[in-house]
Structures are given as C-alpha cells and as structure tokens.
Amino acid sequence: MSKKILAIYYTQSGQMANIMAAFTAPLAEAGATVETLQIKPVENFKFPWTGSSFFSVMPDCVLGVPRPIEEPEFKQTEYDLVILGYQPWFLSPSIPCNSLLHNPAFQSLVKDTPVVTISEARNMWLNAWVRVRKMLKEIGALHIGNIALFDRHPNPVSFITIFYWMLTGKKERYLNIFPKPGVDEKDIAGTAKFGKIIASRLVANRWEGLQDELLAQKAVEIKYPLMFIEARAKPIFRAWAKIISSRKNQAPWITAFKYYLFVALFLGAPILLTLDAIFLRPFTVRRIAAKKLNYLQVNS
Numbered sequence: 395m396s397k398k399i400l401a402i403y404y405t406q407s408g409q410m411a412n413i414m415a416a417f418t419a420p421l422a423e424a425g426a427t428v429e430t431l432q433i434k435p436v437e438n439f440k441f442p443w444t445g446s447s448f449f450s451v452m453p454d455c456v457l458g459v460p461r462p463i464e465e466p467e468f469k470q471t472e473y474d475l476v477i478l479g480y481q482p483w484f485l486s487p488s489i490p491c492n493s494l495l496h497n498p499a500f501q502s503l504v505k506d507t508p509v510v511t512i513s514e515a516r517n518m519w520l521n522a523w524v525r526v527r528k529m530l531k532e533i534g535a536l537h538i539g540n541i542a543l544f545d546r547h548p549n550p551v552s553f554i555t556i557f558y559w560m561l562t563g564k565k566e567r568y569l570n571i572f573p574k575p576g577v578d579e580k581d582i583a584g585t586a587k588f589g590k591i592i593a594s595r596l597v598a599n600r601w602e603g604l605q606d607e608l609l610a611q612k613a614v615e616i617k618y619p620l621m622f623i624e625a626r627a628k629p630i631f632r633a634w635a636k637i638i639s640s641r642k643n644q645a646p647w648i649t650a651f652k653y654y655l656f657v658a659l660f661l662g663a664p665i666l667l668t669l670d671a672i673f674l675r676p677f678t679v680r681r682i683a684a685k686k687l688n689y690l691q692v693n694s
C-alpha cells in the first residue's frame with residue numbers, strides 16, 4: 395500500500411505518543427508510510443505543572459485563544475489520511491491543539507483531506523470534541539472518524555489522581571491506594587483494533603460508514619452523568635474565563651475558580667445529578683438520546 399499518513403499530536407506526559415504508536419502500528423504494518431509529528435508550542439507548557447500554572451491557562455483554553463507554535467514541517471504536500479491526536483484542557487481543546495487548528499499551513503493541508511481524530515481525556519471531553527469537530531468542518535477537512543479515550547475510574551477518583559499526575563509528572567498510584575491515573579494501558583494497546591479498521595478502509599479506499607464501524611467497536615462511549623455535568627459547566631466556565639481574562643490582577647480570581655471547581659465537583663454535581671434523576675431525566679429520555687447521538691457522530 396503506497397498511502398501516506400500524517401499523525402500529528404501534542405503530549406506532555408507521553409501518553410498521547412503511546413496512543414498514537416499503538417493506533418498507527420497496524421497502518422504501518424499494512425504498508426502505509428506513517429509520518430509522526432509533534433505540535434511544538436514556541437513557549438512550551440512546563441510539565442509537571444504547579445498548582446497556579448495549571449489553573450492559569452483556563453481562560454485561554456475556554457476562550458480559544460491560540461498561542462504561537464513552531465511551524466510544522468510536513469514532508470508531503472498531500473496526505474491520504476491525517477490523524478489528529480488532541481486532549482481537552484478545561485473542557486476545551488488544549489491550547490497547542492487549538493493553535494494547530496488555527497495554523498494556516500495545517501488548515502490548507504487538511505482541506506478536502508480525510509481526518510480521523512483521537513482524544514485522550516480524564517473523562518470530560520464532549521465540549522472540546524464539539525469544538526474540534528466544528529473547527530475541522532470550518533476549514534474544510536473530511537472528518538471521517540473519531541475515537542475518544544478516557545480514564546474509566548469514578549469521576550471524583552480520577553479528579554484526585556489526575557492532579558497527582560499533573561503536579562508530580564508521575565503516572566503512578568497515588569499513596570499506593572488510588573488507581574493509576576490516565577487512560578488504562580489496555581485501552582491504549584486496544585487502539586490497535588481501530589488502527590486495523592482504518593488500515594483495511596485505506597486499502598479499499600472506502601470511508602463511508604467508518605464511524606459506525608468504529609462505534610461498533612466502542613471507539614466512543616458516552617456516560618450520561620458526565621454529559622450532564624459538562625453541559626452545565628460549559629456556560630459557567632465561559633463566564634469565569636471572561637471575568638478572569640478581563641482582570642489586571644488575575645491571581646485571586648484564578649484561586650477563586652480553583653475553589654469553585656472543587657466545590658462544584660464534590661458538592662454541586664452530586665446534588666444536581668440527584669435532582670436531575672428525580673425531576674428531569676425521566677421526562678427527557680428522547681432529548682438525551684438525540685444529544686448522545688450527536689456526540690457520537692463526526693458530521694452533525
């Protein structure tokens with residue numbers, strides 16, 4: 395197979411690099427040329443984070459403010475397939491990925507080109523996904539497939555473990571009590587099955603129905619409670635981002651947001667979910683199903 399594939403992504407811990415390696419291995423085995431490229435912000439984000447550096451990027455993430463990235467050096471002028479690996483930051487596309495989607499060279503490269511997206515999240519990836527999907531549509535990419543990986547542990551547990559990971563750089567079990575943070579190794583290795591599906595499609599040069607085939611293999615799973623929380627958090631995050639970015643001295647506002655987030659997640663979310671289960675969910679079954687379906691699709 396003489397097909398050319400570009401796999402482009404950003405990573406701090408290396409998790410997305412591992413995902414891309416597992417995902418693209420079957421493509422390379424099938425004979426395609428896979429060119430792997432990392433997005434490099436001119437001023438990279440320090441990893442591990444400090445508490446304040448972590449929360450300080452929130453306004454730019456949520457408001458979609460791009461930052462300078464090193465000009466990506468593509469070996470080809472055209473590709474048969476582009477694979478974009480991204481992660482959500484504060485329910486938004488991470489700043490490096492958002493910056494790539496604003497890069498004119500990348501925009502013209504993916505125009506009229508088949509694109510598969512793959513995301514790695516703690517577990518709240520829906521709002522970021524909708525924005526990435528919209529941006530790809532606006533720049534004229536042929537968005538043919540999506541895979542969403544996430545940490546399967548309960549929401550409060552992964553909230554604690556991700557902070558341990560992000561603030562120490564160690565993807566290890568916190569206190570030897572908590573589970574390992576991030577996407578499970580089995581799920582990372584399991585992306586090979588999606589790579590195989592794409593390899594056979596690439597050989598046959600047939601993309602229709604790819605997303606359905608990926609969905610049948612559970613490439614995307616939607617958890618209702620997380621979908622509910624994200625929908626409520628979206629306008630609130632936007633309001634916080636606007637308030638913080640309009641202040642000269644942002645530090646106290648960022649601290650206030652941090653405390654808000656802890657209270658909202660550990661107190662607000664369980665209360666709202668209980669009220670929803672009693673008063674709303676039983677009467678909005680159809681609307682919920684339609685929303686879920688929308689998140690599963692690449693073209694909406």
Ligand SMILES: Cc1cc2nc3c(=O)[nH]c(=O)nc-3n(C[C@H](O)[C@H](O)[C@H](O)COP(=O)(O)O)c2cc1C
Nearest residue numbers: 405406407409410481482483484485515516517518
């Ligand atoms: C600043 C920041 C904000 C994040 N916000 C979210 C989020 O809103 N939802 C989520 O599921 N994961 C979130 N994550 C986790 C990332 O999506 C990702 O899974 C993790 O950072 C590993 O990515 P890496 O390959 O770059 O190391 C966040 C991570 C960072 C660094």
